[in-house]
Amino acid sequence: xxxxxxxxxxxxxxxxxxxxxxxxxxxxxxxxxxxxxxxxxxxxxxxxxxxxxxxxxxxxxxxxxxxxxxxxxxxxxxxxxxxxxxxxxxxxxxxxxxxxxxxxxxxxxxxxxxxxxxxxxxxxxxxxxxxxxxxxxxxxxxxxxxxxxxxxxxxxxxxxxxxxxxxxxxxxxxxxxxxxxxxxxxxxxxxxxxxxxxxxxxxxxxxxxxxxxxxxxxxxxxxxxxxxxxxxxxxxxxxxxxxxxxxxxxxxxxxxxxxxxxxxxxxxxxxxxxxxxxxxxxxxxxxxxxx
Ligand code: ATR
Numbered sequence: 001x002x003x004x005x006x007x008x009x010x011x012x013x014x015x016x017x018x019x020x021x022x023x024x025x026x027x028x029x030x031x032x033x034x035x036x037x038x039x040x041x042x043x044x045x046x047x048x049x050x051x052x053x054x055x056x057x058x059x060x061x062x063x064x065x066x067x068x069x070x071x072x073x074x075x076x077x078x079x080x081x082x083x084x085x086x087x088x089x090x091x092x093x094x095x096x097x098x099x100x101x102x103x104x105x106x107x108x109x110x111x112x113x114x115x116x117x118x119x120x121x122x123x124x125x126x127x128x129x130x131x132x133x134x135x136x137x138x139x140x141x142x143x144x145x146x147x148x149x150x151x152x153x154x155x156x157x158x159x160x161x162x163x164x165x166x167x168x169x170x171x172x173x174x175x176x177x178x179x180x181x182x183x184x185x186x187x188x189x190x191x192x193x194x195x196x197x198x199x200x201x202x203x204x205x206x207x208x209x210x211x212x213x214x215x216x217x218x219x220x221x222x223x224x225x226x227x228x229x230x231x232x233x234x235x236x237x238x239x240x241x242x243x244x245x246x247x248x249x250x251x252x253x254x255x256x257x258x259x260x261x262x263x264x265x266x267x268x269x270x271x272x273x274x275x276x277x278x279x280x281x282x283x284x285x286x287x288x289x290x291x
Pocket of ligand 1: 143
């Protein structure tokens with residue numbers, strides 16, 4: 001474990017060596033002149049309860065950190081206090097100790113929304129008095145955080161398209177009460193069906209890993225998307241995916257996925273180190289250099 005006289009945090013995962021979080025938080029620590037470190041700890045699933053126990057007892061150097069695969073559900077299950085988003089999403093990515101208790105949060109929704117607010121201001125206000133429609137590709141963990149964000153931002157129609165349509169149905173069921181309370185309809189579909197509804201879209205989001213370096217391409221034609229629609233992708237390697245390239249060529253506003261990673265890190269850094277950090281071009285370039 002890394003030693004330092006200041007406050008310290010770490011990302012836990014298994015494996016962990018590909019995490020971008022140490023580079024990201026390391027930039028902010030240096031930028032704000034904070035004495036402390038942000039490390040990466042490889043914690044096997046069976047070692048997680050002991051790690052969190054030691055953290056609560058104050059016998060580790062860390063005051064908190066991030067949790068990534070495969071710990072996001074387990075950290076929530078082992079927490080003493082979880083915020084609303086973590087409970088709704090059934091997973092936590094941020095943890096800290098307060099008065100000997102383990103607190104957890106999920107900042108993925110915050111990161112998704114913050115990225116769009118930053119990269120496409122007013123992206124959620126295109127039809128203030130009408131029904132806003134989003135098309136979301138994918139129905140995994142990332143999709144769950146994004147669908148939650150879209151319901152809270154007033155989207156009235158969410159076309160939720162997935163290769164495995166049953167998974168889209170399960171996700172729609174998960175949010176059925178919240179959607180009803182917010183006058184939002186979630187429509188589970190196949191990917192080709194969603195393509196046919198593209199002319200209704202105010203927002204298109206790819207939440208699948210398709211289009212990422214080393215993965216299959218996302219085959220999805222944007223021919224009928226309205227010019228006013230915003231297109232975003234959670235994939236950030238490459239920074240401009242084929243989907244974003246297609247959207248840019250069409251004249252649509254596009255927002256790449258790197259910003260979601262950067263924005264989701266803000267609340268955790270503030271919690272551990274006491275400074276609310278800013279997402280800047282300098283941070284973006286610093287993280288980009290190592291992608
Ligand atoms: P995450 O937590 O990052 O969202 P996940 O829960 O594994 O990861 O979800 C991955 C998403 O990408 C799913 O929607 C998955 O579709 P399935 O539910 O049908 O598996 C989608 N995905 C991954 N590979 C895909 C592929 N080759 N074609 C279509 N969709 C794919």
